[in-house]
Amino acid sequence: MSALVLSPAEAEALLLSLKVALVAVLAALPFAVGAALLLARTEFPGKTLLDALVHLPLVLPPVVMGYLLLVALGTRAPLGAFLLEHFGIRFAFSWTGAALAAAILTFPFQVRAIRLALEAVDRGLGEAAASLGAAPLDRFLTVTLPLAAPGLLAGAVTAFAASLGEFGAIITFVSNIPGETRTLPLAIYTAIQSPGGEAAAARLACLSIALALLGLAAAELGARRLKRLVGL
Amino acid sequence: MSLKIAIRLARGAFSLDVDFAAPSPGVTALFGPSGSGKTSLVHCVAGLARPREGRIALGGEVFLDSEARIFVPAHARGCACVFQDARLFPHLGVDGNLRYGARRAKAPPTEEEIAGVVDLLGLRPLLARRVRGLSGGERQRVALGRALLARPRLLLLDEPLASLDAARKEEILPHLESLARGARVPMLYVSHAIDEVARLADRVVVLTAGRVTAQGSVFEVLSSLDAGEALGAQGLGGVIAARHEAIDERHALSALAFDGGRLLVPRLAQPLGSEVRIRIDARDVTLALGEPAGLSANNLLAAEIVALRRAGAGTVDVRLACGSARLVARVTSLSAERLGLAPGLGVTAIVKSVTVAGR
Numbered sequence: 001m002s003a004l005v006l007s008p009a010e011a012e013a014l015l016l017s018l019k020v021a022l023v024a025v026l027a028a029l030p031f032a033v034g035a036a037l038l039l040a041r042t043e044f045p046g047k048t049l050l051d052a053l054v055h056l057p058l059v060l061p062p063v064v065m066g067y068l069l070l071v072a073l074g075t076r077a078p079l080g081a082f083l084l085e086h087f088g089i090r091f092a093f094s095w096t097g098a099a100l101a102a103a104i105l106t107f108p109f110q111v112r113a114i115r116l117a118l119e120a121v122d123r124g125l126g127e128a129a130a131s132l133g134a135a136p137l138d139r140f141l142t143v144t145l146p147l148a149a150p151g152l153l154a155g156a157v158t159a160f161a162a163s164l165g166e167f168g169a170i171i172t173f174v175s176n177i178p179g180e181t182r183t184l185p186l187a188i189y190t191a192i193q194s195p196g197g198e199a200a201a202a203r204l205a206c207l208s209i210a211l212a213l214l215g216l217a218a219a220e221l222g223a224r225r226l227k228r229l230v231g232l
Numbered sequence: 233m234s235l236k237i238a239i240r241l242a243r244g245a246f247s248l249d250v251d252f253a254a255p256s257p258g259v260t261a262l263f264g265p266s267g268s269g270k271t272s273l274v275h276c277v278a279g280l281a282r283p284r285e286g287r288i289a290l291g292g293e294v295f296l297d298s299e300a301r302i303f304v305p306a307h308a309r310g311c312a313c314v315f316q317d318a319r320l321f322p323h324l325g326v327d328g329n330l331r332y333g334a335r336r337a338k339a340p341p342t343e344e345e346i347a348g349v350v351d352l353l354g355l356r357p358l359l360a361r362r363v364r365g366l367s368g369g370e371r372q373r374v375a376l377g378r379a380l381l382a383r384p385r386l387l388l389l390d391e392p393l394a395s396l397d398a399a400r401k402e403e404i405l406p407h408l409e410s411l412a413r414g415a416r417v418p419m420l421y422v423s424h425a426i427d428e429v430a431r432l433a434d435r436v437v438v439l440t441a442g443r444v445t446a447q448g449s450v451f452e453v454l455s456s457l458d459a460g461e462a463l464g465a466q467g468l469g470g471v472i473a474a475r476h477e478a479i480d481e482r483h484a485l486s487a488l489a490f491d492g493g494r495l496l497v498p499r500l501a502q503p504l505g506s507e508v509r510i511r512i513d514a515r516d517v518t519l520a521l522g523e524p525a526g527l528s529a530n531n532l533l534a535a536e537i538v539a540l541r542r543a544g545a546g547t548v549d550v551r552l553a554c555g556s557a558r559l560v561a562r563v564t565s566l567s568a569e570r571l572g573l574a575p576g577l578g579v580t581a582i583v584k585s586v587t588v589a590g591r
Contacts, residue, residue, distance in 0.1 A: 122319070124315065124317065124319045125319055125321060127278075127280050127306070127313070127315075127319070128313065128315065128319040128321075129307075129321075129332070130278075130279070130280065130305070130306035130307045131278050131279075131280070131306055131307075131309075131311060131312050131313040131379075131382075131388070132307075132312055132332055132333030132336060132378065132379070132382045133307050133308075133310070133333055133336035133337060133382055134307055134332075134336055135305075135307045135308075136307075138307075138336075139307075142332075143321060146323045147322070147323055229323070230322065230323035231322035231323050231324075231325075231362055231363055231364050
């Protein structure tokens, strides 16, 4: 029975992983919607550049991304020092840094899903809304966004799952601090590195698998309900 | 107050160059074959497209003036649209769709007024329904109600019946007719179906390849020989406003009177005294000199020839004055020569078939 109860260290890694992934997804969401909107609905010079920039984390090695973040936002780096001094925001060696790394690395997943969803919304509905007196922001909030909601959810779920598994960027940028930045993948890595840690690693791996399956099921259920709700 | 439209628009090989006025209140039909620019024109009026050159004004309010750099966006124009494909919001349900425009109206309709429109269009049984399960006819009725409840200053109808079969059309046309008769909201009605135009319109603007080729009252334009080509083979004919004068129960006939004579049609459901609009296709009128005898046709009208025009190989269109009404007869050029048809000649028009519109 006791085998099914999580140890304090395991629970800590699990909760931290969930917290990092959730914050990463929610913080990136508004930016992802904005970027998707620009890519799906507007034409402007430099659109290809924005598209490439959004997809950069997909092709860049995570360790490189972590290194770049460290260079830019470390406590001694100009930007990192500025943020710490004026706003008290610290990313280096903190869980917020882990969330930031995860947010950036999973940003392309969110943008792609939202962009596809926005492109699938019939623009004729927006025209109808306009002729009924709805201004652009009103139309976006009451017609486009609700109809794109299933796509938003799909993007968020993918990003959340990917955030749970992020390793390279996190360990490079914010190191492997128990209770602060040691998420599940980092905990598994630590267990494997320590002598006699095989059993602990196996338990953590099982935990990760269970979490993934649970997430998939919840996402599927949520997507179905949402689609029914918006009449698709 | 009237809607004045003068715009120039080029899209690839297609160009639109129009200048006309649609009086208000009233129903102005934009008639023309597909590809003639009707929908582009409606989009310009609605503010969904922006022509590079032109001016559009409703009464004193300027929607577009390219010289003065005025462009009022669609949502601020108060021109509600009913599209061919309904465009209902799938996530809102019937009630939510109906209230979408109502909530955003400058002077939102009261609950009583909303109930009035719901009942006018027979939407009460649909209120709790989702959009997804609605039939084509139901969708268009909801779309029409949604547009009306936005309290538009101008109602734009872009082929609202084109995607429906004949039975579904009959389900909606009476509603449109009662709206047109009420004429509280000026309407711009786009259609390529002549029967709809004859039933609903006060004025007709005929559009051919992006140009206005004829315009005027529905009675004038649909019987105009010059518009014959643009109207097409089914289009040309007379439209008459007549009064339901008497009913002959024994023969199941109704008598319709107008200042050019009387017509007998199969018994009508409309009450006696009501005004009825009828259309007589040019191909359903035969001409005779003098008073012919021994005919099975019941409807003979004394008429005077106004004009003639060759319609094609071997056919001639003859425009007739019958009181203030105008009719057209399509006859062979042989008979035209044989009878010596010429302007000013008195003839008898033998009407074989009459289409009665509900109004």
